[in-house]
Amino acid sequence: MQNFDFFRKMRYNIGMKHDIIIIGGGASGMLCALTLVQNGIEDVVLVERGERLGKKLSATGNGQGNITNQNLSVAHYFSDDIKKVERIIKGFDNHALLDFFKSLGGMFEADEKGRVYPTSRQASSLTDLLRFALERAGVRVQTGFTAVKISRQADGFSLTSQEGAALKGKTVVLATGGKAAKNFGTDGTGYLLAKSLGHTLTPLYPALVQLKTQTAHIKGLKGIRCEGLLRAYDGAKELTHARGDVIFTDYGVSGNAVFWASSYLTDAKNPSVSLEFLPDVSKDELLKLLSQKAKFCAEEQIFVGIVNNQLGRAILKRLHLENGKFSLEGAVKLLKSFTLPVTGTLGFDYAQVTKGGVPMSELNECLMSKKCKNLYLCGEIINVDGECGGYNLQWAFSSGVCVANAIIAERKGGRGHD
């Protein structure tokens, strides 16, 4: 539980209307709240259903916190209004984000793929930097508050929690995330709140998620990890390709390259993935190498020292199944393109993000609702998702700051934003 002082105050303040209520203490909600208070907006209440803030943020990047990417560009995002995404990200880009976290006391480093992490390599330290700053800034936090009902009133909003508490606010920010990984508090209730205020939703899909594939050719490979090039197809059409790790499982494939590909496969009618195990060696080179090896070793030993032994056995088995016999050309073909039809995903519970959400077309340039005045949305609840590599946290933070800046401008009598 956080901020007992606030709880004490809250009891006395039931019925009092707050200036701004932010629903959802995740990445976007925390940064939105902090930016508001740091810029002189005093009466900000951040409500979070969990017992603590930033539970998901603390688990990101395999616990290491891949906060953004040096190669940030809108090309890494999906949305119904990519131009708006671009403006919002440019308004608070990767440099601004890192400068901000450095101002809170963090240090950062990037890997060879441009993925940026705190030097602590602890995602929880990102949450801590924000949490401590929120405390210092005096943001009022109420944990254990699951917003289940929101209604529009003449001069603001009335909010009811599952736990029986009530709050009133002039302005509300929906920062509840999507419906991916519900064990972190994101079960999609935010969508119901948005819908109750007049919003619609685009179709929702799990993204950055493990893929289920036909398993006949990967039996016995569970747990084997390889670095390679993964291509995603719809029928014969290549949708994307990515280099990275692929991990075989009993249901299909996992790993960063797979997460990447999953974002492109949601609409595919005839989805498949194809693994290239040795992307830096040409077909001709491979054929030459295997031909030389075939002179002194048996067929069963042909892949030893080239790929993982179990993988080699699986390739050999597939070669016999599909061609009826061993051939060097067939072996090279499978090393270059080990295709697996995709039969599904592990679903929202295992996904890192939700593809789809409240359409951008229902929000103005500052992410204020066009359906309901003084309602703002930020983060994953909006129809924006990014590729694997730090792009989703960047969006959460950029959009949180965008909303905060819009409210600050409006409160200070600056530009209007209808």
Ligand SMILES: Cc1cc2nc3c(=O)[nH]c(=O)nc-3n(C[C@H](O)[C@H](O)[C@H](O)COP(=O)(O)OP(=O)(O)OC[C@H]3O[C@@H](n4cnc5c(N)ncnc54)[C@H](O)[C@@H]3O)c2cc1C
């Ligand atoms: C395992 C995992 C690893 C990831 N790794 C990365 C990574 O390395 N890099 C990256 O860029 N992205 C990563 N992501 C994605 C990234 O974490 C999200 O896109 C991002 O956190 C979304 O921010 P948000 O503020 O919109 O929502 P969230 O961070 O999901 O926060 C929403 C908050 O709202 C609360 N909430 C929901 N409904 C209610 C309600 N009705 N009332 C009160 N509170 C409510 C939730 O409890 C939650 O705390 C990862 C996701 C997962 C699941």
